[in-house]
Amino acid sequence: MKTSLYVFINLICVLILSACGGSSDKSVSTNVTGVQDTITSTIDTYLNANSAPNEPGLSIIIKKDDVVVYQSNRGLANKQTNTGINSDTGFRLASVSKPFTALAIMQLYEQGLISMEDKLLDYIPELSSNWQAITVEHLLTHRSGIPDFLNDIWSDKRNSGLTNQGLIQFFAKTPELEFPPGSKGDYSNTGYVLLAEIVARVSGLSFSEYMQQNIFTPIGMHNSYITDETTPLKMGDALNFADKDTYHGFKMYTYGSMAQVSSANDLSKFTLALKNHQIVNQQTLALMIEPHANLVNVGDYGYGFAIRDGFDHSGLWDSFNTLLRFYPEQEIELIYLSNGGEVTDLHMSNIQKLVRDFYKL
Known part of the structure; x- marks a missing residue:
């Protein structure tokens, strides 16, 4: 099925930047430029050779020692209104939403309200008793065995208009697992949807309210929010290919695995707050960026972060x-947001390589 293949390819690209550095479309190419005297000239030379002001674009921030050493915005957030991208433009984060969901869980963990060994059914008992062995940690580390509703069992009919509650109802009736919980790791968006539901049920707030009250507002992420069936994309935020706001041509309202919207400036505030232990304490962050699983086609994974020469998450969706x-x-952080499909996926890989080459990482 064409859609399933597209989603599978996207999943591979979600985390393996080194292995998926280019586009699956051979017609998409870029002018390769190299390292210059400064990081600014290095990235600007590349973007000047490869981006146009009247096309979908990108927003980038690079920080060194907590200082912004490079910041740039190129292209359009909305072609129809000719709205340009700036550092406060909100972008759908795709799978970069997952670290934020994991942090919400870890805040509740710090408060003693959640344990890593707690059973999923303790919080969502309407799911099948066949899932009794699944723990919170299994969900965080993609070791639950629950099929990924976006690539393992894609369905246009089910996913059009799908909500978190609709997904829970589907799996309550379709409880088959891909493997025994904890026996291996395989990336699953479903697990992070269920984690968002756990956050809501433990906190007594909607997931969106929890994120606003406990992460976004306290650190000044004023352009960040969760999209769902009641919260559409805000005016001025980036559209897919700068002209549409639907996934695969239809609306989908699940959150936790995706659906967060943030700007580059907001993510810059986030990186500093995370490093300064304003969101979770030092011990909790260390636990999150420690390898807890080795995922098929991904590699080492902690709680909400892929673990390589550092830690990260990437996203690619529609x-x-x-x-x-x-x-x-x-002490380097790279923030990259874009809405241009295949070509900006290629830019993401190329710019990351330029950063590594410039700083000899």
Whole structure:
């Protein structure tokens, strides 16, 4: 099925930037430029050679030692209104939403309200008793065995208009697992939808309210919010290919695995707050960026972060290409948000390589 293949390819690209550095479309190419004297000239040379002001574009921030050393915005958030991208433009984060969902869980963990060994059914008892062995940690580390509703069992009919509650109802009636919980790791968006529901049920708030009250507002992420069936994309935020706001041509309202909207400026505030332990404490962050699983086609994974020479998460969904990358030993962070599909996916990989080459990472 064409759609299933597209989603599977996107999943592979979600986390493996080094292995998925280019586009699956051979007609998409870029002018390769190299390292220049400064990080500004290095990235500007590349973008000047490869981006146009009247096309969908991107928003980038690079930080070194908590100082912004590069910041740029190119292209359009909305072609129809000719609205340009700036550093406060909100982008759908795609799978970069997952670290935020994991942090919400870990805040509740710090308060003693959740344990990693707690059973999923303790919080969502309407799910099948066949899932009794699944724990919170299994969900965080993609080791639950629950099929991924976006690539393992894609359905246009089911996913059109799908909500978190609709997904829970579907799995309550369709409880078959892909493997015994904890026996291996396989990336699953479903697990992070269920984690968002756990956050809501434990806190007594909607997931959106929890994120606003406990993460976004306290650190000044004023352009960040969760989209769902009651909260559409805000005016001025980036559209897919700068002209549409639907996934695969239809609306989908699940959140936790995706659906967060944030700007580059907001993510810059987030990186500083995370490093300064304003969101979770030092011990909790260390636990999150420690490898807890080895995922098929992904590699080492902690709680909400892929673990490589640093830690990160990337996202690719229906023309949104996003990256949040930490190199803690070198005190470097890379924030990349875009809405241009195949070509901005290629830019994401190329710019990450330029950053690594410039700083000799």
